[in-house]
Amino acid sequence: MKSRFLFSHKYKPFGWILFLAGLIFGVLFLIFDFEIPALEVQVFPLFGDNGFLSGVEAFHWGGNNITDEIATLLIVVGGILVAFSKTKDEDEYISIIRMESLIWATYVNYIVLIIATLLVFNLSFFNVMIVNMFTVLVFFILRFHYVLYKSKKMAGDE
Amino acid sequence: MYCTNQKKWQVMNNNLKVERAIQNMTQARLAEIIGVSRQTINAMELNKYVPSTVLALKISKVFDKSVNEIFFLDKGD
Numbered sequence: 001m002k003s004r005f006l007f008s009h010k011y012k013p014f015g016w017i018l019f020l021a022g023l024i025f026g027v028l029f030l031i032f033d034f035e036i037p038a039l040e041v042q043v044f045p046l047f048g049d050n051g052f053l054s055g056v057e058a059f060h061w062g063g064n065n066i067t068d069e070i071a072t073l074l075i076v077v078g079g080i081l082v083a084f085s086k087t088k089d090e091d092e093y094i095s096i097i098r099m100e101s102l103i104w105a106t107y108v109n110y111i112v113l114i115i116a117t118l119l120v121f122n123l124s125f126f127n128v129m130i131v132n133m134f135t136v137l138v139f140f141i142l143r144f145h146y147v148l149y150k151s152k153k154m155a156g157d158e
Numbered sequence: 159m160y161c162t163n164q165k166k167w168q169v170m171n172n173n174l175k176v177e178r179a180i181q182n183m184t185q186a187r188l189a190e191i192i193g194v195s196r197q198t199i200n201a202m203e204l205n206k207y208v209p210s211t212v213l214a215l216k217i218s219k220v221f222d223k224s225v226n227e228i229f230f231l232d233k234g235d
Contacts, residue, residue, distance in 0.1 A: 089194070089196075090195075091193070092210050093195065093197060094195060094197070096207070152196070155185060155196040155200035156196075
């Protein structure tokens with residue numbers, strides 16, 4: 001069966017490297033406010049924000065540390081490559097596992113978001129939204145690889 | 159009459175395992191011949207996965223039997 005929209009298997013290891021590097025930087029940033037000083041660059045914001053916490057003007061060059069932006073891109077690009085690169089022996093049964101895992105991950109992602117909506121408020125909810133950007137990919141990757149591992153193990157026991 | 163009977167035959171079954179045994183063929187070998195993963199063969203034998211028509215035809219070719227001799231409808235539990 002032709003599996004459309006999937007990347008070649010060779011991108012998978014590359015995806016893992018980006019994804020894990022992004023996760024490490026992202027977690028360090030979220031928990032310890034870790035920033036790489038060398039990543040202090042000029043950015044060109046499309047939207048301004050005139051809150052009292054920070055004045056960012058739209059369409060004006062301004063300084064910003066892009067550690068978090070880099071981490072976001074690494075997680076998203078790496079995560080997409082890990083999730084949607086073909087397995088070594090991608091076939092119709094694995095495509096079904098893939099689709100079911102995607103449905104499962106979407107449900108779990110939004111169940112978690114509903115619970116967070118009911119229990120987390122104000123600025124803390126901002127953190128929930130940050131994490132929620134990535135959780136659908138994370139849940140999918142965990143579920144898909146777990147089910148693959150389980151079915152592979154069962155076939156191996158034959 | 160035909161319609162009411164049809165509802166009772168809901169589950170697809172197969173004697174893939176028997177056919178493999180006759181040919182003395184492992185799951186891995188069959189998977190290799192038809193170009194699928196070993197999980198797929200295993201899942202089919204456990205009736206956890208209903209193969210596509212293409213896959214069923216490929217399997218029937220390997221065992222040189224018609225598809226109906228390997229895959230058949232069975233009464234649901």
